[in-house]
Amino acid sequence: MGMLKSRLQDDMKTAMKAGDKPRLGVIRLMLAAIKQREVDERIELDDAQTLAVLDKMVKQRRDSISQYESAGREDLAEVERFEVGIIQDYLPAALSETEIAALVEEAVAASGAAAMSDMGKVMNVLRPHIQGRADMGAVSALVKQRLGG
Incomplete structure (x- = not known):
């Protein structure tokens, strides 16, 4: 198992114990997306493949944010921004x-x-x-x- 995936599982347990439901939900979404790809392709993802899954999730959420903002749904855009923030915690530092x-x-x-x-x-x-x-x-x-x- 990749280090990133085990870090996610450890953080899921921590969020459960702390009762941090919003963070727990996002971590579960990430783990589910990783698991889905593993099941679909019958492989165990390494850290690079896991990063690709998380990167795709961020892109999807950014697309949703722009759609929600143009529709005047700031409440939904805020939920997506929160999810992007959590997911980015697991991505490497952005390049300049x-x-x-x-x-x-x-x-x-x-x-x-x-x-x-x-x-x-x-x-x-x-x-x-x-x-x-x-x-x-x-x-x-x-x-x-x-x-x-």
Whole structure:
């Protein structure tokens, strides 16, 4: 079992004992998403795969927040923001814009990318370094810009 998954299970027990129902609910959601992927793919996720699941959960919640805000449902947006905050506790520290730009440059050089058709190669090099540490949509836009798209 990955360290991240065991940390989640320990934190779930702590939240149960403390009676922290909101935090407990979010931790259970994370564990359920991890378990779902493990069952679907018949594997045990390592920490990198677990991070990918948590990163996807944050992205889904950010999408929901923008939809709730545009619909004037601040109450629902606030619930999603709370969940994002809890999930981000388990993700590595976010990268700065300069760190992301440097990683993009390294990935372009490493993959030998010269045109937009090479974007997939660049993203495949980048993904393991930035998963859970940056918004993949923003990174993708940077790569497009760098490749002249």
